[in-house]
Amino acid sequence: xxxxxxxxxxLKSSDNxxxxxxxxxxxxxxxxxxxxEDGCDLDAIPLLNVDSKNLAWIIEFMEKYADSTSTxxxxxxxxxEFVKKPFNDVxxxxxxxxxxxxxxLMDVMCDACANEMKLWSVEQVREKFHIQNDYTEEExxxxxxENFWAFE
Amino acid sequence: MATLLRKxxxxxxxxxxxxxxxxSNPQIDRFQQMMYIQxxxxxxxxxxxxxxxxxxxxxxxxxxxAKLRAVCKSWKYIVSDNELxxxxxxxxxxxxxxxxxxxxxxxxxxxxxxxxxxAPDLSFMHIYGQRVQVPGAIIIDGGSGYCKYGWSxxxxxxxxxxxxxxFGNIESPMSSRLxxxxxxxxxxxxxxxxxxxxxxSIPLRHYDDTEFAKGSRRQLKExxxxxxxxxxxxxxxxxxxxxxxxxxxxxxxxxxxNIGFHQxxxxxxxxxxxxxxxxVEAIGIGALKLTGFLKEQMQQNNVNFESLxxxxxxxxxxxxxxxxxxxxxxxDTRASFRVPSEGWITLSKERFQTGEILFQPRIAGMQxxxxxxxxxxxxxxxxxxELTGDNNWYKTVIxxxxxxxxxxxxxxxxxxxxxYLPTSMSSGIRVIPPPYGVDSxxxxxxLVSNLSTFTxxxxxxxxxxxxxxxxxxxx
Numbered sequence: 001x002x003x004x005x006x007x008x009x010x011l012k013s014s015d016n017x018x019x020x021x022x023x024x025x026x027x028x029x030x031x032x033x034x035x036x037e038d039g040c041d042l043d044a045i046p047l048l049n050v051d052s053k054n055l056a057w058i059i060e061f062m063e064k065y066a067d068s069t070s071t072x073x074x075x076x077x078x079x080x081e082f083v084k085k086p087f088n089d090v091x092x093x094x095x096x097x098x099x100x101x102x103x104x105l106m107d108v109m110c111d112a113c114a115n116e117m118k119l120w121s122v123e124q125v126r127e128k129f130h131i132q133n134d135y136t137e138e139e140x141x142x143x144x145x146e147n148f149w150a151f152e
Numbered sequence: 153m154a155t156l157l158r159k160x161x162x163x164x165x166x167x168x169x170x171x172x173x174x175x176s177n178p179q180i181d182r183f184q185q186m187m188y189i190q191x192x193x194x195x196x197x198x199x200x201x202x203x204x205x206x207x208x209x210x211x212x213x214x215x216x217x218a219k220l221r222a223v224c225k226s227w228k229y230i231v232s233d234n235e236l237x238x239x240x241x242x243x244x245x246x247x248x249x250x251x252x253x254x255x256x257x258x259x260x261x262x263x264x265x266x267x268x269x270x271a272p273d274l275s276f277m278h279i280y281g282q283r284v285q286v287p288g289a290i291i292i293d294g295g296s297g298y299c300k301y302g303w304s305x306x307x308x309x310x311x312x313x314x315x316x317x318x319f320g321n322i323e324s325p326m327s328s329r330l331x332x333x334x335x336x337x338x339x340x341x342x343x344x345x346x347x348x349x350x351x352x353s354i355p356l357r358h359y360d361d362t363e364f365a366k367g368s369r370r371q372l373k374e375x376x377x378x379x380x381x382x383x384x385x386x387x388x389x390x391x392x393x394x395x396x397x398x399x400x401x402x403x404x405x406x407x408x409x410n411i412g413f414h415q416x417x418x419x420x421x422x423x424x425x426x427x428x429x430x431x432v433e434a435i436g437i438g439a440l441k442l443t444g445f446l447k448e449q450m451q452q453n454n455v456n457f458e459s460l461x462x463x464x465x466x467x468x469x470x471x472x473x474x475x476x477x478x479x480x481x482x483x484d485t486r487a488s489f490r491v492p493s494e495g496w497i498t499l500s501k502e503r504f505q506t507g508e509i510l511f512q513p514r515i516a517g518m519q520x521x522x523x524x525x526x527x528x529x530x531x532x533x534x535x536x537x538e539l540t541g542d543n544n545w546y547k548t549v550i551x552x553x554x555x556x557x558x559x560x561x562x563x564x565x566x567x568x569x570x571x572y573l574p575t576s577m578s579s580g581i582r583v584i585p586p587p588y589g590v591d592s593x594x595x596x597x598x599l600v601s602n603l604s605t606f607t608x609x610x611x612x613x614x615x616x617x618x619x620x621x622x623x624x625x626x627x
Contacts, residue, residue, distance in 0.1 A: 091200065098204055110204070114211040122222045131224050143222050149281050150218035 009036070010044035011059075017052040018044055021059055025066040029058075030101035047100070053089075054096040057082075061105055083112035087128055090116070206236055214240040214280055237276030241283075246602065253402040254599050255279050261609030264404055264424040282604030289601040290346060292337055293353040293594040295393060297413025297439055298554070300594045301337050304351070304601035309594050311340055330379035338383075349387035349611055351601045352376055353396050353593045356410060356417045359432035366428075377617050387611035389600065392426060394419040396596030397552035400587040405545040407530055409523070409565075411553035414438045416510070416523065418530045422545055430537045433526040437510060437518065439555045443467055445509055445516045449502040462491045470499050473507035473560035475567060480504050507558045511568060524568035531569075531577060549583045554590040561585070 007023040009032070027033040035045055047055065064070060064078050083090065090113055097105040117125065126133055135143065144151060209217045209231065217236070221228040242248030256268040289304040300309035313336075338346055354373060358365040373390055380388045394408040398421055408419040418433040419426055426432065447463045457463060469489045474480035481501065488498040509516040510523040521529075527549060534546035549569075551562055566583040573581075588595040600610055 094204060095200065098201065106204075106207075110208050110211055114208050114216075117208070117212060117220075118216055122219060125220065125223050129223075131227075133223075134225050135222075140222055143228055147218040147221055147277075147281060149284050150215045 011055060012044040012046045013050055013052040013055040014048050015052050017055070019052075019055060019059055021062070022066075025059075025062050028062050028066060028102055028104065030103075032100065049099045050096045054092055057093060058096060058100065058102065058105065061108075062102075065104055079108050083108065087113075087116060202230060205230060206233065209236055210239055214284075218277070218281070232275065232277050234272070234274075234276045237280050240280055241276060246599065250400075250402060250599055251602075254399070254603050257404050258399065258424075258600065258603055259605045259609065261605065262424060266423060279604045283602060286602060286604065286606050287348055289349040289351050289389075289606070290341070291351050291594055291597045291601060292334070293393065293396070293591070293597060294333070294337075295353075295355045295412055299333075299337065300591055301341060302594070304598050309591055313337070313340065327375045327379050327382070330375055331382060334379055334383060346380070346383055346385045348385075349389065349601075349607065350380055350385050351389040351391070351597045351610075352380070353393040353597060354390050355393055356412065356419065356432075359417065359419075359428065359434060361428045361431070374621075377612065378621075381614045381617055385614070387607060387613050388617075389606070389610045389612070391597070391600065393593045394426065394552065395421055395424055396594075396600070397587070397592040398424075398550055398596070399599050400592045400596035401550045401584055402587075403548055403550065406548035406550050407527065407534070407546050408550050408552055409527060409556065411510075411551070411555040412438045413440055416526075416553075418526050420530055420534050420546055422539055427534070427537070427539065430533045430539070431530065433521070433530050435510075435513075435520050435523065435526050437513065437516075437520055437523075439553070441516070441518075442471075442506055442509065442555055446471070446502055446506045449505060450499070453502065455497060455499065455502070457491075457497065458494055462494050462497070465489070465491050466497060466499060467506060468554075470503050471506045471558055472504055473510075473558050473564045474504040475560060475564055477504070477508055477512070504560075507561060510561075511564065524565060524572050527565070528569060528572050531573065535577065544580055547580045547582065549581065551584065551586045552592045553586065556586045557589050 008020050009023050009026050011019045011021055011026065011032070013019070023036060027036060032045060050058070061082060064075065070078070085093075090109055094106065094109045094113060097109055120128065125131070133140070209220070212220075214237075217231055217240075221231045238248060238252070241251050244251070252271065255274060256271060258264065259269065291300075291302055291304055291309070293300045293309075294315055296315060299313045299315045300311070301313075302308065302310040315333075334346075338344075354376065357372065358368040376390050377388055394410050394417065397410065398404065398406055398408050404424050405422045406420075408417075408421060410417045410419060414436070415438045416435045418435075420430045420432070421427065443460065443464050446467050447457075447460065450457060450463065450466075457466075466489055470487055484500070485503055486498055486500040487503060488496045490496050505515065509518070513520040513522060531546050535543065539545075549565065551565075562583040562585040566581060569581050569583070570578045572578075586592045600606060603610065
């Protein structure tokens with residue numbers, strides 16, 4: 001009989017790919033932890049809102065963070081490399097981390113998102129998020145004037 | 153799109169009903185906003201729930217968040233969220249509830265608004281923006297004992313001076329003496345001149361309701377303005393010390409018990425105004441008497457010490473007020489403290505006998521009124537005066553002053569008051585220990601000087617003062 005710490009779970013992505021992950025690692029995602037505690041882990045655990053691309057990354061992240069031998073400095077270096085992804089993928093990971101309820105990943109990805117957004121002008125934000133500007137010229141001027149202290 | 157709508161609707165539904173008062177009110181009609189979100193295409197952020205968007209905004213910070221309002225109309229609405237801006241306001245060095253108290257109760261300046269503005273009617277985003285523009289001010293809180301000075305944007309006073317040693321009695325309204333005092337503070341703060349607005353605490357003096365006392369109070373205030381404007385200060389705000397301590401405790405009404413250097417004042421304040429008509433009581437026991445009494449006790453009990461400074465240090469570190477004096481006498485209350493340059497000194501009964509003289513002045517051979525009697529008398533007068541329909545405004549007692557920080561003082565005073573007053577009066581009495589310890593008035597001043605409306609509603613400019621003095625001289 002294998003002890004609980006060594007138990008391996010099968011996580012199934014939305015596109016039906018299966019991943020093997022140690023239970024002790026996977027329970028960093030509170031959603032998975034709850035499913036295990038409720039006894040839903042006998043077969044593969046279906047993660048309907050996470051595709052294989054994101055799931056692979058998430059597992060990579062989980063394994064790094066579950067590793068007790070990695071120092072804080074190493075984790076920071078890992079994070080720096082990990083977030084170097086196209087912006088859409090950063091957003092995708094945020095949504096996945098939210099769905100899986102994985103606070104550590106959420107924090108890292110939200111930080112990364114904010115750090116990118118800081119560098120953009122209002123026009124660039126619209127571009128990156130594919131947002132239609134629904135202000136008239138006067139309306140936009142008015143909003144900018146309202147918060148002039150932020151644009152200084 | 154569906155997620156966004158659901159989330160926006162969800163987060164909007166637990167906000168209080170919209171009040172479409174003026175078009176500067178950001179809580180625009182809920183359904184109008186729904187329409188904007190429906191017809192505009194929000195792109196990627198479609199899929200991201202609002203609470204995550206807000207999480208990212210919090211990381212971005214206030215300036216970057218405010219900029220994003222220019223992106224599109226639905227972002228403008230989302231970024232205006234009051235909870236978000238309360239979060240940003242809270243991350244400054246003043247606690248969030250002090251900022252909330254100040255902005256809802258003190259916006260108008262004197263006279264204070266009787267009913268506080270309700271939080272949902274305020275845009276915290278606009279308040280944040282206004283507060284960011286308020287220039288830093290210099291805070292000078294000087295009494296007859298100690299003077300604390302510093303900057304409104306810093307978290308604590310940057311310096312203290314012993315006023316009594318250096319300046320004699322700064323409360324005598326001689327402009328020149330005050331000017332001397334202020335210029336010394338200026339140089340202590342390493343400034344050539346004062347270029348910022350100054351907020352000054354007016355010490356408690358001349359309590360009576362007589363014409364003479366009123367005149368003296370006015371003279372003191374004028375002398376303060378005059379001295380500072382002569383030094384070319386751009387704007388001055390002068391507020392009574394007791395009122396500032398009250399604000400620091402986040403109240404606009406109550407009885408302030410200020411244990412000062414020479415005496416203790418019991419000051420009833422209603423809506424920020426000192427009720428001289430009701431009567432300000434004064435007891436001739438203050439920090440000086442307390443230290444003096446401790447010194448005598450130490451001498452009587454053969455405890456060796458070299459200086460009065462030692463006695464003061466021991467008072468501040470070992471003394472406390474017993475809840476039950478008699479019972480305390482039979483306990484072992486020895487404790488020691490290491491006084492710099494004198495070493496370890498042990499006290500026992502002296503520790504709680506010192507503070508006891510406030511409650512039993514005869515222990516020190518004094519005829520003065522006991523603290524609980526004076527406060528009870530004040531409450532009695534407040535009740536008789538029937539100034540408002542609400543008979544609870546005087547039941548909150550706020551302690552202020554360095555000596556009021558004696559551990560156990562507030563509990564003991566509350567106990568004594570409950571014992572002394574009839575139950576009809578004593579129900580609802582609360583005694584609050586000094587907010588922010590020894591620097592209550594200073595922190596009250598900090599609260600006011602960081603208000604979004606500080607320069608407009610609280611300060612007097614040189615021009616205004618000169619104009620007003622000239623008009624007065626014409627009579």
